[in-house]
Amino acid sequence: MSSGIGASVKRKEDKRFTTGKGKYTDDIRKDNQAYAAFVRSPHAHATVKGIDASAALAMDGVIEVLNGHQLTGDGIGNIICGWAVNSKDGSPMNMGAWSALATEKVRYVGDAVAVVIAETQSLARIAAEAVEVDYEMLPVVAHVMNAMTDGAAQIHENAPSNQIYDWELGDEAATDAALAGAVHIISLDLTNNRLSPNPMEPRSAVATYDDAEEHYTLYTTSQNPHVARLVLSAFYNVAPENKLRVIAPDVGGGFGAKIYIYPEEITCLWASMKTNRSVKWTSDRAEAFITDAHGRDHVTTAKMGFDANNKIVGFKIDTVANLGAYMSLFSSSVPTYLYAPLLSGQYNIQNIHCNVRAYYTNTVPVDAYRGAGRPEATYVVERMMETAARELGMDPAELRRINFIQSFPHQTPVLMAYDAGDFPKILGMAEKSADVAGFAARKAEAASRGKLRGMGYSTFIEACGLAPSKAAGSLGAGVGLWESAEVRVNPVGSIEVLTGSHSHGQGHETTFAQIVAERFDIPIESVSIVHGDTDKVQFGMGTYGSRSAPVGMSAVVKAMDKVEAKVKKIAAHTLEASEDDIVIEGGEVKVAGTDKAMGWHEVGLAAYIAHNLPDGMEPGLKETAFFDPVNFSFPSGAFICEVEVDPETGVTEIIKFTAADDFGTIINPLIVGGQVHGGITQGIGQAMLEQVIYDDDGQLLTGSYMDYTMPRAADVPSYDVSHMEDAPSPNNPLGVKGCGEAGAIGSPPAVINAITDAIGNNDLAMPATPQAVWRALQAAKPVAAE
């Protein structure tokens, strides 16, 4: 069927987006709506001595000014980190208190101390400037490598030396011994640059309070509205879950930044009750830069040992991670359980040890951003492999090949049990598409024009569909990592699927419908996907970690299994046949090998009319399922990047970017391709353009698109993307692995490996701006260009 699994179905949701009829949070306007503006600290670290709101309150149209003492006084709980990571000595992580509105101290520029509620947005902002806050400045820790130094200001009382944890994974003694016996040791110092996620839709919240029902509704830009409701209810004490509805309508991109439940959403809900008004807050871009959780920000040293045959014998990694001023919702897991278990990459390595120390700094909290830990791991592994190949005098593809894991299942020394893959095959696909064989000629041609060509590889693995709940729980996760679905067959045979996954660009309204259309052999137009509303959908864990296909769709499949079983029972009963002989195809439910059949819609009708159901069967045709996978899924890929550098200016052009991916089964190649394109572009952004920069006082220097470089169309090429479907995931019914993050995970080292190849200097940090490349060229005594 043309709209089933594997078909490039055009998106069902596009019409509303291409005609301006999408409904985003900021498009919502409630009766009685007021506007919130936050009073934010201009200082990175200061004691709050007092707040004088009198001038703001005196302004005509200002409804209320609320502060943190009132908030905590009303019992609103501190913001939590939902993943407990213990230090290697067994002690718990040092979680500093984080109130939605700061009371005693502010810890980063942008930390909110009060909120103004006013009749218009512009008035709220003007009034917020009129709130006078008396700050006493404190010394600032702006950069992570200064956080641990003697005399560094202490940001949280319970975190001596600003350390959150000192964590490890792997066998250090065995790794040290392996490295001691190695023939070659390759060392590398790397920085993983700090990024701002920048979904194009700024965060927004509209909170309403119904005082008669004591009921709240929150419209918000969330990737996981149910998690938001759970946390707002269970930890922040805004309201019991049955008195709180969270709706995430159309959401304009997330990339991790919209997972978390931020101070603004909490405050708007609380303020809606305090003022008995609907309260709207919409971030502008400047506010987004100082409130949306940042990503990455690691400093790493790594050593890899090889034997005489260039086989890896040991890999030792030491990483310092910057978590910012407070521990955001999943921050603790990103540089630990989402990072170190990926350090085996695609390679058979018997000994790995990784130590991670995480610190507070006076900067915006850092949490998961597209890839979350896995791009950081991939950057370490893949820059190491390319560097090693150069130092060992080997072809970089060949060094990878001789170290690839060849058989599955494969247990790494860092927790992961890889279940399926074919690394040589995808590398071969990428090499062919990239025309590696023709590279030398292209390099020579470029040289004749005074340009420097380079080629870089990245062969990577990721772990998606965070799971299973029990295992995640044993590692400290505070939530289960399953997903739920409800499949409702209506009396006319049309189907609504209610899913806990959330679509904010991923196209679930199309791909989820495809698996239903295929299963019941009905037109895709008969299938609607419902998501994003806690009053409609039973429960869900939301969308992040490339989990919607492997976990969310699998829950739909489980619910469809139940529907199918009931359909077969009804049909067998009606058609007087055995259930085993019933088949569903062509819009009918039939007895195989006969002309006895019911229309699909007739079965639906029979289920609801209920005049003639098997004895004891409940009426209706609606099934719910929860799916908890038994393992992560392990997408993998091989990326090859070819660049050309202008040695005069350092300007680098990406000539060709080739991606060969193993995502298991592909539901919709058109949409999967789009996910890969977007991911690669974010990876190129990290590699060449983007960087959050703070000065020594903790002031953000890259606080707008005038200074923070977003990738534009002319910065990137068209991509050559292909997929390999020969190694489906054995851990979910569709064999899917997840595709949302691969591009962002695999691409940064491919780009840097290509540029360093071109310029002949491996000492190049991200982002490789023209200035950075030019400087590295100067250091490497460049080839004369003229």
Place this chain on the structure above:
Amino acid sequence: MYPVKYHKATSIADAVAALSGGDDATILAGGQTLLATMKQHLAAPSDLVDIRSIEGMAGVSAVGNVLTIGAATTHADVAGNADVKKLCPALAELASHIGDPAVRNVGTIGGSIANNDPAADYPAAMLALNATIVTNNREMAADDFFDGLFGTALDEGEIITAVKVTSPRKAAYAKFAQQASLFALVGVFVADGAGGVRVAITGAGDDGVFRQSDMEAALASGWSAAALDGVAASEDGIMSDLHGSADYRAHLIGVMAKRAVAAA
């Protein structure tokens, strides 16, 4: 945005009156910089005096080899104007790369020059082409007009009405864009025209747009990219910021100057 009073001026006199009427009135000539600044609460004028509807304020005329470009002429109109393309193609080319297509439909040459952003493109062209800045009160040589960062010789209430450019024998602009803003990190306008051989640099100067006299001298004795070999741009007075340190900018001045000369 803070409250502001908007005036749509119908004549110069009307505009002058409105400018003097407000506590802190300013001209709205396109607003592609001003409105963003106001949105961020970095500027709070009391009044905005929109000069775009004043008759004769927009448009290009050519008399002999002299172009007169109205202050309210948009970047898109400068870029697309047949007379500009004929008499000073380098200026049309420069205009075609300011901002982006939507910004070019609103931003104006007068607004850009009056703002004198140290990374704007037009000031370099005005200096290199020895343009004349025409106001409601007087005419000034570009050399006398630009004055440091965001500074100009404009008096209170003085309004740029046009710029006059004489067709150069040769001219070209080479811009190296700051990647985020797409303003010039270094922009070099070279011209052999009414003011002799001139090389004007934007984006790089600590004190805004400036003329590079060593390069002018080198090119005056022989107009070729090779003439600039060995003429190193000094780092003195060159800006350092997170997008480019002084040595890199100085290096780029040399590279871009050669490219401009080669293209002219």
Place this chain on the structure above:
Amino acid sequence: MTTINMTVNGKAVSGDVPDQTLLSEFLRENLRLTGTHVGCDTSQCGACVVHINGKPVKSCSTLAASLDGANVKTIEGVANGELHPMQKAFNDNHGLQCGFCTPGMIMTGIDMVERYKAAGKTLTSDAIRDELEGNICRCTGYHNIVKSIEDAATKM
């Protein structure tokens, strides 16, 4: 306050707004045409692009009060009974994901194709990428946006 009269998507509209009201605010809040989006404060992202008197303009950087008498077209006015070829091309080529930048991309794309056609120039994929310098997308990596505009150019 200023009284504004303009034509939006072919209909005469009017409103009394504070002088500092941006066109994007007038469209979104007064006319409730929420298809025009605001994604930045500094005029870079282009989610707010509309056509004023036939030309693309960033509605977040234009005062409504200055547009008395203007003819404005927003994303809501592009389809004429059926989808515009540019809208259809974005669907056919998967030129959008979250949809937030899409209205600006479509308004910019339409102008670009019309302008190149009027000038008799070929709109190459490189030219499309250069023309998109004022429109940022975080989802698609531009690959399919470029394809969409190329496709629409053959059908407009």
